[in-house]
Amino acid sequence: xxxxxxxxxxxxxxxxxMFDDGAVDYxxxxxxxxxxxxxxxxxxxxxxxTGESATVGVKEHLKIINHTxxxxxxRIPIIAGTGANSxxxxxxxxxxxxxxxxxxxxxxxxxxxxxxxxxxFQHFKLIAESVDIDQILYNVPGRTAVDMSVExxxxxxxxxxxxxxxxxxxxxxxxxxxxxxxxxxxxxLTGDDATAVDFLLLGGHGGISVTANVTPKELQxxxxxxxxxxxxxxxxxNKVLENLHQNLFxxxxxxxxxxxxxxxxxxxRGIRLPLLELxxxxxxxxxxxxxxxxxxxxx
Numbered sequence: 001x002x003x004x005x006x007x008x009x010x011x012x013x014x015x016x017x018m019f020d021d022g023a024v025d026y027x028x029x030x031x032x033x034x035x036x037x038x039x040x041x042x043x044x045x046x047x048x049x050t051g052e053s054a055t056v057g058v059k060e061h062l063k064i065i066n067h068t069x070x071x072x073x074x075r076i077p078i079i080a081g082t083g084a085n086s087x088x089x090x091x092x093x094x095x096x097x098x099x100x101x102x103x104x105x106x107x108x109x110x111x112x113x114x115x116x117x118x119x120x121f122q123h124f125k126l127i128a129e130s131v132d133i134d135q136i137l138y139n140v141p142g143r144t145a146v147d148m149s150v151e152x153x154x155x156x157x158x159x160x161x162x163x164x165x166x167x168x169x170x171x172x173x174x175x176x177x178x179x180x181x182x183x184x185x186x187x188x189l190t191g192d193d194a195t196a197v198d199f200l201l202l203g204g205h206g207g208i209s210v211t212a213n214v215t216p217k218e219l220q221x222x223x224x225x226x227x228x229x230x231x232x233x234x235x236x237x238n239k240v241l242e243n244l245h246q247n248l249f250x251x252x253x254x255x256x257x258x259x260x261x262x263x264x265x266x267x268x269r270g271i272r273l274p275l276l277e278l279x280x281x282x283x284x285x286x287x288x289x290x291x292x293x294x295x296x297x298x299x
Contacts, residue, residue: 009042010220012212013050018270028267039216048081050254055272083108094131104134111144117152140168154181166191179203193245200226250282
């Protein structure tokens with residue numbers, strides 16, 4: 001199997017670090033980019049769900065993407081989050097991301113308006129036809145209230161610049177069906193950290209991960225072992241991360257992961273309404289996970 005793209009392995013769904021007042025902390029963003037380059041992360045997803053795309057305006061959205069691309073300076077591929085529930089807005093964001101120099105774009109299924117399967121197909125088809133840049137589909141029904149079928153994905157996989165999908169269903173029957181239905185070079189990425197090892201052992205090529213924000217080097221080892229078919233090594237290396245995979249979702253993403261990175265000294269505690277700082281009852285859970293991984297000595 002030949003995957004032509006550089007997105008095999010662990011790709012980070014990067015947070016957007018913010019000060020306590022919600023302003024973007026670009027110095028911390030720079031440090032996070034360097035952190036992932038040094039750790040060997042395959043690529044950075046800029047302003048996706050974990051990057052709080054829902055609470056940044058269009059101009060700020062593009063400013064963050066541009067800053068990430070410029071600071072990374074081709075040292076690591078950048079995937080721009082450009083999905084929207086308006087097809088015309090998604091086209092505009094995707095075109096702007098291409099103009100800024102993104103390596104690819106990640107496009108979530110339209111949320112809230114609940115399109116049909118044919119509506120999903122036409123939405124992604126038009127974006128692909130309108131903007132000549134590699135595009136990755138993103139199916140996350142737990143957030144969008146729409147679930148793109150394997151059949152729709154397979155139809156879209158025939159479009160040359162739709163290069164893959166991030167599947168965050170957590171349903172391993174989906175990856176089995178995608179492997180059978182899509183071309184061999186169609187990139188199959190998991191968006192569910194808890195089931196990632198099994199996803200990769202079943203034929204996936206990598207993932208776009210929340211956990212990678214915290215343990216990028218360790219997760220890359222897990223992913224590459226699983227992709228190589230070394231199940232024992234992958235499961236053993238993943239064992240120490242299992243609590244983190246679960247606990248980074250004790251509240252809505254990115255609330256827990258931003259708290260984790262704050263406690264690691266990598267960013268301030270800022271997050272934008274309507275999301276709030278992690279509830280007090282869950283803070284010890286995250287801090288204990290960091291202590292177990294020797295990531296926060298003062299927990």
